[in-house]
Amino acid sequence: MEKETIYLEKQVGRSNPFRVPEGYFDSLPDEVMKRIDAAGAPAGAAETVSRPRKKARLFSLRPVIRYAAASVAALVICAAVYVSSSTSSDQQEATAAAATVEDASFDEVADYVMLDNADIYACLSSDY
Amino acid sequence: MVRQYSEQLYWQVRRIVLVHDDANDVLQNTYLKAWNALDSFHGDSKVFTWLSRIAINESLDFLRRQKARGAISADEDQSVAATLMADSYFDGSEVQAQLQEAITQLPDVQRTVFQLRYFDDMKYSEMSQLLQTSEGSLKASYHIAVKKISEFFKSHD
Numbered sequence: 665m666e667k668e669t670i671y672l673e674k675q676v677g678r679s680n681p682f683r684v685p686e687g688y689f690d691s692l693p694d695e696v697m698k699r700i701d702a703a704g705a706p707a708g709a710a711e712t713v714s715r716p717r718k719k720a721r722l723f724s725l726r727p728v729i730r731y732a733a734a735s736v737a738a739l740v741i742c743a744a745v746y747v748s749s750s751t752s753s754d755q756q757e758a759t760a761a762a763a764t765v766e767d768a769s770f771d772e773v774a775d776y777v778m779l780d781n782a783d784i785y786a787c788l789s790s791d792y
Numbered sequence: 793m794v795r796q797y798s799e800q801l802y803w804q805v806r807r808i809v810l811v812h813d814d815a816n817d818v819l820q821n822t823y824l825k826a827w828n829a830l831d832s833f834h835g836d837s838k839v840f841t842w843l844s845r846i847a848i849n850e851s852l853d854f855l856r857r858q859k860a861r862g863a864i865s866a867d868e869d870q871s872v873a874a875t876l877m878a879d880s881y882f883d884g885s886e887v888q889a890q891l892q893e894a895i896t897q898l899p900d901v902q903r904t905v906f907q908l909r910y911f912d913d914m915k916y917s918e919m920s921q922l923l924q925t926s927e928g929s930l931k932a933s934y935h936i937a938v939k940k941i942s943e944f945f946k947s948h949d
Contacts, residue, residue, distance in 0.1 A: 666935065666938065668935075668938040668939055668941075668942040669910070669938055671942050671945075672891075672910070672938060672941060672942060672945070675887060675891075675945055676885075676887050676888050676890075676891045677888075678910065678911060679884075679888075680803070680911070681876075681882055681883050681884020681885070681888040681889075681892075682803075682806050682807070682810075682812075682881060682882060682883070682884075683812075683880075683881045683882065683883050684802070684812060684881065685812070685881070688816075689798060689799050689802070692798050692802075692819075693795050693798065695820065696798075696820055696823045696824075699820050699823075699824060700823065700824055700827050703824055
């Protein structure tokens with residue numbers, strides 16, 4: 665610490681000599697809100713205070729995505745159970761079938777609900 | 793936001809404007825300005841830093857308006873210590889009042905830097921974000937401010 669700062673500290677210290685009326689900080693938030701209300705909402709406050717919203721969709725995509733994902737998961741689980749209960753030769757065929765089902769099923773579900781990648785990404789990244 | 797930051801902001805303002813009623817007005821104007829400027833806050837700094845910047849600018853604008861109205865003259869500056877000693881919301885000693893008088897004689901930037909460093913112990917990196925000035929300039933400002941205040945006290949000894 666530089667010597668002038670040390671000199672000042674010895675002369676006056678660093679304590680706060682200022683005081684406030686009793687209860688000032690407790691009542692301050694209410695006073696501030698009163699002043700803001702009295703000043704009125706700023707122009708465009710409705711748009712500026714709230715977060716910008718995406719264009720409204722006709723229906724919410726997120727439940728459909730969940731339904732689609734659940735369907736795919738169910739199909740994969742069923743395929744896995746089928747595969748594990750089969751013989752080795754059957755297993756090879758079943759594995760190939762499961763992979764085909766796995767690959768195809770998601771695409772089919774996506775086609776069924778008429779989703780494309782942009783919709784899926786937008787839905788997953790948006791706040792609901 | 794008001795509850796969370798008001799006390800810290802108040803003391804930053806009060807140390808610049810000195811009088812409680814003035815600090816209260818400046819602080820409320822700060823929140824009003826912040827409310828009106830919410831759309832300009834893009835999260836590129838902490839909320840407190842953003843609010844602090846508004847508060848300090850409001851405080852310095854207040855002082856400039858006071859000076860422009862002739863409310864503070866060079867002669868009146870000499871009696872800042874006496875005014876503070878008579879203020880019911882000032883509990884300090886005469887030496888502390890003289891310190892405040894010495895601070896009022898500093899240019900705005902040095903005054904602000906001194907307050908933030910000496911009383912708030914603010915790091916230069918934080919101050920640089922707040923005042924949007926390089927750390928080197930801030931260190932130089934603080935060094936000059938401390939030297940001037942020390943000389944003030946030595947000359948009044």
